[in-house]
Amino acid sequence: MKRYPLLVGALLTSLLPAAGLAKDKAPFTDSFPLAQCALSSVGSNPYFPLQPGRMARFNNFRCVAEGDCDEAEELVISVLEETREVTLLLDGVETTVATRIVEEVEMVDGQLAEISRNYFAECAATQDVYYFGEEVDLYEDGQLVGHEGEWLAGVDAARPGIIMPGGAFLLGARYFQEVAPGVALDRATHVASGLAVAVPAGAMENCVEVEETTPLDKKAVSTKRYCPGTGLVFDDGLELEFVSEP
Template sequence: MLIAAMLFASGCSQNVPEEDTMNETEGGVTEGVTEGVTEGVTEGTTEGTTEGTTEGTTEGVTEGAMETEGESGYNPVINPDDFIEVIDNPYFPLTPGTTFVYEGESEDETIRDEVFVTNENRLVMGVNTIVVRDRVFEDGELTEETFDWYAQDRDGNVWYFGEDSREYDEGEVVSTEGSWEAGVDGAKPGILMEGKPQVGDAYRQEYLAGEAEDMAEVIALNESVSVAYGSFKDCLKTKEWTPLEPGIEENKYYAAGTGPVLEMTVKGGSEKLELVDIITE
């Protein structure tokens, strides 16, 4: 059953455009989406940035989760009392029993990504995280299965505490590379979505030196996007990258009340995934 109610929340709303008003580009994003953007980043995006993180990156983050200086320059202090049991950030809502289905292409392969919010929890650094199963199929064959661990603090920031990742080849697990857990072997949690995102905010999404170093930056809050599941306006747009794979850059679009709706590789590749369905048990 489709979650129709989620599409009518405040913020980025579903919108059925009239003819001649959307001017959609081939990527499903309306013309003007990148207006004022230089090489995928808005002008002044990195102004005031130090060590890859803009000033005020942790604005709105609970006091117990503010960064302190460590050997790597990144050392968030996690207090379990600062976290709540649900994840209802409008740009990244995770309701147990919900499956988000994405489809797209990468080079010569078709991709289907099924993201299922389980009813399971995992205790990480004393925080009761929600377990999300992410299964990727290429040309109909399962190639990756990941169990991700998320939690939301009292200010609405959604934190990423690690993952159990498995790569498959012809039904057999061939690698667990990419797995990490915050608090183990120097790994640290990061923010997947801020509670009060502002253009120019940059933040770490994860951190394990040499293994998991994804970064994100908010570059717009008013994008219009059209995908198979519907049309949305006033969406949040991020630039996401990792220093471990220089030259690769993605743009992601998040609709308030729905979550991620579109992902596009804009440098170093051609992958595109868009939301095609939302299913509840």
């Protein structure tokens, strides 16, 4: 993998917990060097591929079959051919970024629960993948009931977060994935690497684990696992069943 030591090193160092601070007291990085990046709506981060036409299907059938789940869930993540332009200030300069739309469709017990359209772009030099916002449609009994969690960088003080750094996966790195005050403040902590993971889609090596939290709900904790070349394979009990490459 090509490395760019000055830019990559600066970002990765900023993602590490501050020296001398206990893990639960370490700050989460909330600003990133986007102005230094050539941002692209297509990317090749091995843990978060942005390839239009890619589709991945997840389910929790295993735990339902074993009686550990109350609901049958299915999630389909599609990297669409569509892009969306997002305009925001980067180092004080108004900048328009073409972001890739990644659609997530969640079903619960066969009923539509949520459709979200998420906006991502990758820094060409570093393979850092940044998150610029999302549209959210929530459903109950087939009816649209809300849009909780929607946000867009450049609107109401919202700023991009980072969804997956490029380069080395540094244990202990902590950063905001979303920076939308009062609306969306998901954070990530790198908690494990070198994992062997077996999901319905297959057995994989050298996988990593990320713990997600938010200051908006201190009881909310989510676990995700990513494998190189495949991306997300485990999302809080949902396991990768099938992936279709473009």
